[in-house]
Amino acid sequence: MNIHLYLRSKMRTRDENKEAAIREKAMEMIVNEGFDGLSMQKLAKAANVSPATIYIYYKNREDLLNQLYNHVQQTFHEVALEGFNPELSFEEGLWIQWKNRLKFISKYPKHFQFQEQFRNSPCINHSDVNLSHFKENMKLFIMNAIKKGEMKRMEPEIFWSVAYGSLYSMIKFHLQEISIMGNSFKLTDAKLKIAFDMVIKALKP
Amino acid sequence: MNIHLYLRSKMRTRDENKEAAIREKAMEMIVNEGFDGLSMQKLAKAANVSPATIYIYYKNREDLLNQLYNHVQQTFHEVALEGFNPELSFEEGLWIQWKNRLKFISKYPKHFQFQEQFRNSPCINHSDVNLSHFKENMKLFIMNAIKKGEMKRMEPEIFWSVAYGSLYSMIKFHLQEISIMGNSFKLTDAKLKIAFDMVIKALKP
DNA sequence: AATATAAATGAATATTCATTCATTTTTAAC
DNA sequence: GTTAAAAATGAATGAATATTCATTTATATT
Incomplete structure (x- = not known):
């Protein structure tokens, strides 16, 4: 043998x-x-x-979809951390992530749209994606930010929602090119910065 | 005849x-x-x-889905305005809408989940929902808030994203009962208020 | 060049799908 | 009660579906 x-x-x-x-x-x-x-x-x-x-x-259709999702999820979280480290100032660290996310989504809108579609669908077969590296980084980052008095202490889901909710919402407007009021919405760097400053203000102690 | x-x-x-x-x-x-x-x-x-x-x-499957969406969309926007009027203070008016949205979604989680699934799917056959009443109210409300100095002037999509993005994100955590960190997240009134205060701070001039 | 082995295939299968249609059922108006 | 007309039906249709399997193809090692 x-x-x-x-x-x-x-x-x-x-x-x-x-x-x-x-x-x-x-x-x-x-x-x-x-x-x-x-x-x-x-x-x-x-x-x-x-x-x-x-x-x-792929074992079957379901497996194909799950593997597709895991693959996108993995690379998305890797990209989010490019140039990032948890010792950065809160403002700089979060800004890098905003920029990374927007850049990736602009480059691969289909990946993002697929991800969102999948995330909102019921068949989530709990992904075996390994996000521990990402989570570790974020945990440290947030701990530091609180310690340094750059951010209020709050539950992780609240942090997540306030820190990223508006970004994702704007990205969706940007991609769908359908505005609330009629004309289309282009998410420029200037607009991104305006929203970012508001979010930073919100998260301050 | x-x-x-x-x-x-x-x-x-x-x-x-x-x-x-x-x-x-x-x-x-x-x-x-x-x-x-x-x-x-x-x-x-x-x-x-x-x-x-x-x-x-229903004419066919597609028509069924569209009518379903339009129906949910319509009632959701009606409910959002219960007890609301555009002369209210910015803080009070936005808070009423947050409460209305959360209450409706908690009562009819399936409606919300369907809505989100549909919104993220590609086949959006541009809905013929009549949202003009809602839009008129919001336009007045925002104009008043800016005039009274309760809110910064900004593009409607940025306002929308900052004002509601975090709320929707928290609601999704709440419904999926899957947290970032492992245990589940219950969106209590206290937590809602914490996030709301942060959003108000963000939107202030 | 021969060989072993996994990759790749195209045709086939049984199932499920959206939609239609001839027919029956119900009910408001007469 | 009779009637007109829409509501409701169950069975039928043909197209499309996921998956399988007996073969064929390509290639790293020998």
Whole structure:
């Protein structure tokens, strides 16, 4: 017996472009047509692949959706922390995260829209995403901010809602390009800063 | 010819319980199983009705979803204005709306969850909901608040995002009963007030 | 070059889907 | 009671659905 059997096997290599194509097209179809617009056969055709091929990469439709969500969730949280560290001042640290989030979403609007669609759908099969690194960073960051008197002490959900709720709401207006009042809303850096300053004021002790 | 033909016709009356049952069960199925969990045949069975009956009330599946959304949207905006008038002080007026929204959502969580699911889905067939009464009220309210120096002047989308973004975010934590940190989050009146005071501070000039 | 092994496939299956239609049921007006 | 007309139905239809499986294809190792 050779325990290296798998690694040493004379196997055909996976075409990684195929998996990427499946992922990309799936996200596109869901964002454009909704969850019920995603059928395995249409997806196969769009990704230029046999329906059976999808089942090599994913156990079934549900698994495909979950893996898609986990993948987006993971990279989104990694991107959010770029250039961030918990020793930063509260204002600078939060601003970096705002900027990171907006930049990522502007670059990959479909990822964000898929994420939001999934988050609001009922079938959340509690994701096995590993967010511990992110959570650790945020915990430290908030502890420091409270200690330094830059922020009021509050429950994490309240912090989260006040610190990010308005950002996400503005991003949705920006992406949907549908305003409350009629004309469309472009989220410029200047507008982002205006809202950010208000949020900082809100969170101050 | 009699132009009152329709009104005077010897017709069978509609069973309004049926329509209500269809609406209620549809919302329930969507909230529990997602958009792709709603099939016309399953809905018919759940509402104790023939599939063909659904097509008397709704043109097709899409029309059913749109009418459902419009109906929820309409009542939600009506409820938001209960006890409200645009001459109220900024703080009192906004607080009434926060309370109204939370009360309605707590009473009809399924309506809210359906609304959020629909809002984040792509198929928004621009709703023909009449929100002009609501919009007029808000416009006056905000103009007054700015004039009285209770609130900074800002774009409507920024106002909306700062004024309600955190509320909706907290409500989602509350309903999903899934916290960032593990244990569940109950949105009590005290917590609502804490967040509200922060938002008021943010919006002040 | 031969080989073993996983990748990739296309056709097939049984199921479920939205929608329709000929028919029956109900009821307000006569 | 009769009648007209819409409400309500159950069965039927054809299209689309997720998933499977017997083959074929490609390739890293030998």
